[in-house]
Amino acid sequence: MAPETTTPFAVVTGASRGIGLGLARQFAAHDFDVLVCAEDAAITEAAQTLARLGTTVRGVQVDLATDDGVGLLAAEIAAAGRPVDAIALNAGVGVGGAFAETRWEDDLYLLRLNIVSTVHLTKLVLPAMIARGAGRLLFTASVAATMPGPYYATYAASKAFVQSFAEAVRYEVKDSGVTVTSLMPGPTDTAFFERAGMEDTKVGEGKKDDPAEVAKDGFEALMEGKDHVVAGSVKNTAQVATSKAMSEQAKAALHARQTEPKDG
Numbered sequence: 001m002a003p004e005t006t007t008p009f010a011v012v013t014g015a016s017r018g019i020g021l022g023l024a025r026q027f028a029a030h031d032f033d034v035l036v037c038a039e040d041a042a043i044t045e046a047a048q049t050l051a052r053l054g055t056t057v058r059g060v061q062v063d064l065a066t067d068d069g070v071g072l073l074a075a076e077i078a079a080a081g082r083p084v085d086a087i088a089l090n091a092g093v094g095v096g097g098a099f100a101e102t103r104w105e106d107d108l109y110l111l112r113l114n115i116v117s118t119v120h121l122t123k124l125v126l127p128a129m130i131a132r133g134a135g136r137l138l139f140t141a142s143v144a145a146t147m148p149g150p151y152y153a154t155y156a157a158s159k160a161f162v163q164s165f166a167e168a169v170r171y172e173v174k175d176s177g178v179t180v181t182s183l184m185p186g187p188t189d190t191a192f193f194e195r196a197g198m199e200d201t202k203v204g205e206g207k208k209d210d211p212a213e214v215a216k217d218g219f220e221a222l223m224e225g226k227d228h229v230v231a232g233s234v235k236n237t238a239q240v241a242t243s244k245a246m247s248e249q250a251k252a253a254l255h256a257r258q259t260e261p262k263d264g
């Protein structure tokens with residue numbers, strides 16, 4: 001990616017499939033050069049496919065749950081030699097099951113990827129955006145951020161953190177020219193439920209939103225400078241609205257009916 005180009009530059013994490021790939025496709029289709037990353041080798045094929053849209057796309061395989069992975073991505077961003085016009089902090093995983101029974105290693109990996117890498121990458125790109133007076137950040141949170149999440153407790157809590165963090169940073173930069181947007185999808189047709197071990201739950205077996213449509217909602221909200229968007233079906237918007245009038249215990253019970261394993 002040539003430093004002298006005037007083409008805008010975007011970074012998308014967790015972009016080998018699902019919502020992340022959809023976001024990267026939105027950027028590429030709207031004439032952004034794109035740096036995409038994911039922990040799996042599929043990111044190479046994803047980058048090649050995205051490049052067919054006519055912009056420059058570079059794929060990097062890094063594990064953002066590690067300090068080395070974040071450092072490698074930061075080095076790739078620096079090597080591009082150009083400002084980051086937009087970054088979509090989308091990488092994340094879930095861990096399904098009762099918290100007392102999940103493996104600590106899995107929960108720790110989730111915390112490092114969903115929370116630590118998100119904060120770290122924001123810390124790395126935000127100061128330059130503020131200094132330039134321009135930039136857009138998109139955080140992938142979830143409708144799960146609005147209520148306790150039994151049977152994937154660390155995931156729901158991590159998304160509540162991301163949502164709160166995004167809102168706080170948005171306020172801090174409100175007069176800087178930088179915008180912060182939170183993307184809040186509901187159940188989406190991605191590999192999330194398989195990777196989280198949640199295929200035998202009501203939500204895992206239920207109808208899900210198209211990740212391309214969720215990504216489109218997120219991209220449009222980002223470009224409009226909105227504070228957040230509840231993406232996907234009307235059901236997601238209704239769920240968020242309804243939860244505001246419920247106690248935390250009532251919300252937890254409602255959520256648990258969707259996420260409890262059938263053999264639980």
